[in-house]
Amino acid sequence: MIPQHRWQTYPTSIFSIMSAEANSVGAVNLAQGFPDFNGPEEIIQAAAEAMKKGHNQYAPATGIKPLRDAISRRYQKAYGLKYDSDREVTVLTGATEAIWCAVQAFCGPGDEAIGIAPFYDSYPAACHAGGATLKTVALQPPHWKIDADAIERLVTKKTKMILINTPHNPTGRVLTRAEMEAIADVARKHDLIVMSDEVYEEIIFKPATHIPMASLPGMWDRTITISSTSKTFSFTGWKIGYACAPAALTEGLRRVHQFTVFCSATPLQHAMVRAFELGDDYYKQFRADYLTRRDTLLVAIRAAGFEAQTPEGTYFISAGYERLAPDVNDMDFSLDLVRKKKLATIPLSPFYLPGDSVAKDLRQVRFAFCKTPETLEKAGAILAGISPSA
Numbered sequence: 001m002i003p004q005h006r007w008q009t010y011p012t013s014i015f016s017i018m019s020a021e022a023n024s025v026g027a028v029n030l031a032q033g034f035p036d037f038n039g040p041e042e043i044i045q046a047a048a049e050a051m052k053k054g055h056n057q058y059a060p061a062t063g064i065k066p067l068r069d070a071i072s073r074r075y076q077k078a079y080g081l082k083y084d085s086d087r088e089v090t091v092l093t094g095a096t097e098a099i100w101c102a103v104q105a106f107c108g109p110g111d112e113a114i115g116i117a118p119f120y121d122s123y124p125a126a127c128h129a130g131g132a133t134l135k136t137v138a139l140q141p142p143h144w145k146i147d148a149d150a151i152e153r154l155v156t157k158k159t160k161m162i163l164i165n166t167p168h169n170p171t172g173r174v175l176t177r178a179e180m181e182a183i184a185d186v187a188r189k190h191d192l193i194v195m196s197d198e199v200y201e202e203i204i205f206k207p208a209t210h211i212p213m214a215s216l217p218g219m220w221d222r223t224i225t226i227s228s229t230s231k232t233f234s235f236t237g238w239k240i241g242y243a244c245a246p247a248a249l250t251e252g253l254r255r256v257h258q259f260t261v262f263c264s265a266t267p268l269q270h271a272m273v274r275a276f277e278l279g280d281d282y283y284k285q286f287r288a289d290y291l292t293r294r295d296t297l298l299v300a301i302r303a304a305g306f307e308a309q310t311p312e313g314t315y316f317i318s319a320g321y322e323r324l325a326p327d328v329n330d331m332d333f334s335l336d337l338v339r340k341k342k343l344a345t346i347p348l349s350p351f352y353l354p355g356d357s358v359a360k361d362l363r364q365v366r367f368a369f370c371k372t373p374e375t376l377e378k379a380g381a382i383l384a385g386i387s388p389s390a
């Protein structure tokens with residue numbers, strides 16, 4: 001008899017489910033978090049040139065040197081953080097692989113990690129793969145504030161790592177300095193590593209500012225900072241991510257990386273060197289475009305009767321539908337919305353651990369606004385047909 005596999009508790013991801021639903025009815029897809037437009041043309045050109053020049057074989061496992069140098073320069077320029085590109089910067093296949101390697105390297109059987117729910121769904125999966133247990137502090141709408149005392153209460157002798165994400169998917173929150181300091185206090189006090197997932201660092205709206213965990217006093221030494229060109233340059237399908245961490249932490253992560261994918265796509269790494277040469281104007285325009293998209297969708301969502309905090313970062317809005325369907329759970333609400341109104345969103349409860357009491361009564365769905373004006377207009381037209389009284 002074929003044995004049951006070890007991933008029974010991990011059914012098909014909610015993203016695949018909602019995208020399949022969206023495709024089957026030709027819905028407007030605000031479910032999955034990828035842009036429906038291209039990143040800068042010159043980056044595409046650079047990838048084509050790299051292929052033509054013959055950069056088509058395995059890259060060094062740690063990433064090509066010019067890209068590691070470019071990442072190191074970016075951290076220095078943006079945040080004054082210093083990383084040695086040879087020993088402290090690693091290119092990985094998306095932030096997803098970076099998260100995986102960070103967790104595998106430091107959280108083994110019997111260990112514990114502490115995360116914040118709602119979470120990016122690869123966090124529990126990475127813990128599961130390593131045999132570690134993920135415990136979470138559950139954030140609640142409408143303010144989604146982090147209670148560092150609740151994090152500290154979860155610390156045991158087995159705790160190895162805190163997993164944080166700022167700007168935060170799916171709530172759109174940017175953690176305040178006070179929240180970051182409070183988490184840092186817990187990490188320092190209990191000698192924990194922090195895996196800081198900062199993939200949305202460049203999608204940030206004033207007056208919010210992104211504070212890298214590694215920039216807080218005493219935190220550089222214990223933080224693995226993860227980011228990705230997926231979000232910053234709008235190439236999610238290229239899966240070029242990276243991790244910056246002191247050599248001792250980087251070494252662990254690299255050991256895992258050599259046996260997950262070994263190296264990331266060579267010509268795409270070359271193209272991303274060009275991406276990191278883009279000047280301040282690129283980032284300014286990038287944020288301005290996202291601000292317009294955010295505000296367009298926010299107006300339509302609120303007019304339809306959803307309640308939503310204004311996102312401070314990321315390209316997501318988490319919205320409450322309590323006024324529209326108070327008795328319907330979020331999975332059913334999302335399925336109804338896509339099947340009957342042809343608008344795909346993502347329910348939030350799958351981003352909590354199974355059985356979490358906060359998730360049970362959550363009446364929240366996530367809208368992604370990394371979309372063209374045409375897509376947002378179509379979504380707006382659908383939303384205009386929904387109203388609290390409908």
Ligand SMILES: Cc1ncc(COP(=O)(O)O)c(C=O)c1O
Binds near residue numbers: 120
């Ligand atoms: C919070 C968060 N972390 C990591 C990732 C993965 O990024 P990548 O495409 O680089 O694997 C995502 C993608 O949606 C995300 O939202």
